[in-house]
Amino acid sequence: MSSGHIVKSFDEELARVQNAIVEMGGIAETQLEAAVRSLAERNTELALKTIEGDKAVDALEHRIDDMAIKMLALRSPVADDLRIVISGLKIASLLERVADYAANISKRVIALNSAPAIAPISSIPRMGELVRRMIADTLTAYSNADAALAYDVWARDQEVDQLYNSMFRELLTFMMEDPRSITSCTHLIFMAKNIERIGDHMTNIAEIIIYQVTGDMPKEPRPKGDKTSVTMIDPKEG
Amino acid sequence: MSSGHIVKSFDEELARVQNAIVEMGGIAETQLEAAVRSLAERNTELALKTIEGDKAVDALEHRIDDMAIKMLALRSPVADDLRIVISGLKIASLLERVADYAANISKRVIALNSAPAIAPISSIPRMGELVRRMIADTLTAYSNADAALAYDVWARDQEVDQLYNSMFRELLTFMMEDPRSITSCTHLIFMAKNIERIGDHMTNIAEIIIYQVTGDMPKEPRPKGDKTSVTMIDPKEG
Numbered sequence: 237m238s239s240g241h242i243v244k245s246f247d248e249e250l251a252r253v254q255n256a257i258v259e260m261g262g263i264a265e266t267q268l269e270a271a272v273r274s275l276a277e278r279n280t281e282l283a284l285k286t287i288e289g290d291k292a293v294d295a296l297e298h299r300i301d302d303m304a305i306k307m308l309a310l311r312s313p314v315a316d317d318l319r320i321v322i323s324g325l326k327i328a329s330l331l332e333r334v335a336d337y338a339a340n341i342s343k344r345v346i347a348l349n350s351a352p353a354i355a356p357i358s359s360i361p362r363m364g365e366l367v368r369r370m371i372a373d374t375l376t377a378y379s380n381a382d383a384a385l386a387y388d389v390w391a392r393d394q395e396v397d398q399l400y401n402s403m404f405r406e407l408l409t410f411m412m413e414d415p416r417s418i419t420s421c422t423h424l425i426f427m428a429k430n431i432e433r434i435g436d437h438m439t440n441i442a443e444i445i446i447y448q449v450t451g452d453m454p455k456e457p458r459p460k461g462d463k464t465s466v467t468m469i470d471p472k473e474g
Numbered sequence: 475m476s477s478g479h480i481v482k483s484f485d486e487e488l489a490r491v492q493n494a495i496v497e498m499g500g501i502a503e504t505q506l507e508a509a510v511r512s513l514a515e516r517n518t519e520l521a522l523k524t525i526e527g528d529k530a531v532d533a534l535e536h537r538i539d540d541m542a543i544k545m546l547a548l549r550s551p552v553a554d555d556l557r558i559v560i561s562g563l564k565i566a567s568l569l570e571r572v573a574d575y576a577a578n579i580s581k582r583v584i585a586l587n588s589a590p591a592i593a594p595i596s597s598i599p600r601m602g603e604l605v606r607r608m609i610a611d612t613l614t615a616y617s618n619a620d621a622a623l624a625y626d627v628w629a630r631d632q633e634v635d636q637l638y639n640s641m642f643r644e645l646l647t648f649m650m651e652d653p654r655s656i657t658s659c660t661h662l663i664f665m666a667k668n669i670e671r672i673g674d675h676m677t678n679i680a681e682i683i684i685y686q687v688t689g690d691m692p693k694e695p696r697p698k699g700d701k702t703s704v705t706m707i708d709p710k711e712g
Contacts, residue, residue: 254476291691305531305556305557305560308546308554308556308560309553309556312550314547315547318546318547319543322543322546322563325560325563326567329564329567340703343635343703343704344703346704347703347704347705347706348706350706351706351708363540383595390629408656408657408660411649411656412653412656413652415649415650416709417651418649418650418707418709419646419705420657420705420706422646422660422663423703425660426667426703429664465578465581465582465661465664466581466582466583466584466585466660467585467657468585468586468588468589469656469657470589471654471656
C-alpha cells in the first residue's frame with residue numbers, strides 16, 4: 237500500500253535465509269545421489285557434471301553468509317533470532333562440506349572408471365541411499381522445526397557407521413585376496429568414508445535443529461559407531 | 475576509579491575471543507605434534523593422552539561460540555568489528571576439526587601398534603612437521619594481523635599436497651608388494667590424508683586472515699595440489 241521503499245520484515249529476511257539453506261541442502265542431496273549413481277553406472281560424464289555442480293553450492297554458501305552478516309549488521313537480532321541466524325551460518329558451512337564430499341566421490345569414480353571393474357562396489361549405493369534419506373529428512377526437520385524428526389536422523393547415523401565398518405573390513409579382505417584391486421578398493425574405502433562423514437554432518441545439523449527447537453541437546457551421548465580407525469585385520473583372517 | 479560494575483570495552487572482549495582462539499590453535503598444534511610423535515615412537519600411552527586432549531579443544535570452541543554470541547547480542551557490532559567476530563566463530567570451528575584429525579591419527583596409531591611394524595611410516599613425520607609449522611605461523615599471522623605471513627602459509631599448502639601425493643603412491647605400491655601390510659598401510663594413508671586436510675584448513679584460516687586484514691582474497695586461484703582422488707596405480711608399476 238505505501239509507496240517508496242518496501243522495508244522487509246526481519247521474519248521475511250529470516251525466511252529467505254532458511255529457503256536458501258533448504259535449496260542448498262537439496263542440491264547437496266542431489267549431488268550425493270548423482271555421485272553414487274555415477275559409480276554404479278560407471279558414468280564418467282555424470283561424475284564430471286557432479287564435480288561441476290559443486291560451484292552452485294559454494295555460491296549459495298556465500299549468499300547465505302552475506303545475508304546473515306547483513307542481518308546481523310542491520311537488524312542486531314538478539315535471543316532466539318540471533319541463534320537462528322548463527323545456526324544458519326553453521327548449517328550452510330556443514331552443507332558446503334557435504335557437497336565437497338560428493339564432488340570427491342565423483343573424482344574417485346572417474347579414477348575407478350579408468351581401470352577394469354574388479355572391486356566390489358555394492359555396499360556403496362546402499363550406504364549412499366541411507367545417507368541421502370538422512371539429508372532429505374534433515375531438511376524437512378529444518379523446514380518444519382521438527383525436533384522429533386531431527387532426533388530420528390541423529391539416531392540413524394549409527395546404522396551408517398555399522399555399514400561403513402563392515403564395508404571397511406570387506407574391502408581390506410578383498411585387497412588381501414586380490415592385490416590387483418588395491419588401488420580401486422582404496423578409492424572405495426575413501427568413498428565410503430566420505431559418505432560416513434556426510435552422515436556425521438547430518439547428525440551435527442540435527443543437533444543444531446534440536447537445540448534450536450527445544451533449547452536442549454539430545455540426552456544420550458552421541459552414538460559413535462565408526463570403529464574403523466582402530467580396526468586391524470590379520471592377513472590370516474582374509 | 476569508578477565504583478560499581480566495570481563494563482569491559484568491546485576491544486577488551488574482542489581481545490578475549492582472539493586470545494581464546496590462539497590458545498585453541500596452540501593446543502591443536504600440540505595435539506598434531508603429539509599424534510605424529512606417538513606414531514614415530516609407537517607410543518600408545520601418548521596416543522591415548524592425545525585422544526583425551528581433544529576435549530579441551532571442544533570446550534574452548536564452545537567458550538568462543540558463547541563469547542561471540544554474547545558480543546553479537548549485547549554489542550551489536552557492525553562493519554569490521556562484526557566481521558572479526560564472525561571470523562572468530564569460523565576459525566574456532568576449523569581449529570576444532572584440526573584437533574579432531576589429530577585425535578583420529580592417534581586412534582590409528584593405537585591400531586598400528588597392535589600389529590608388527592611393517593609399513594613405511596617415514597614420510598608422515600615430515601608431513602606432520604610441515605603442517606605443524608603451518609599451524610604455528612597461521613596463529614602468528616592471526617595474532618599480528620600479518621597478511622603477508624598468512625599468504626605465505628596459504629601458498630605452502632601445495633608442498634603438503636605434493637608430499638601427500640607421493641606418499642599415497644608409495645603406500646599403494648608397498649601394499650601391492652606386501653599384502654600383509656594392507657591394513658597398516660590403509661591406516662597410514664588415512665593419517666596422511668588427515669594431515670593433508672589440516673593443511674587445507676590452515677589455508678582456509680589464512681584466507682580469512684588475509685580477507686580480514688586487506689579486505690581482499692588472494693589473487694590467484696587456490697593451488698589445489700591433492701591429486702590422489704584421481705590416482706590409479708597399475709599393479710605392473712609396483
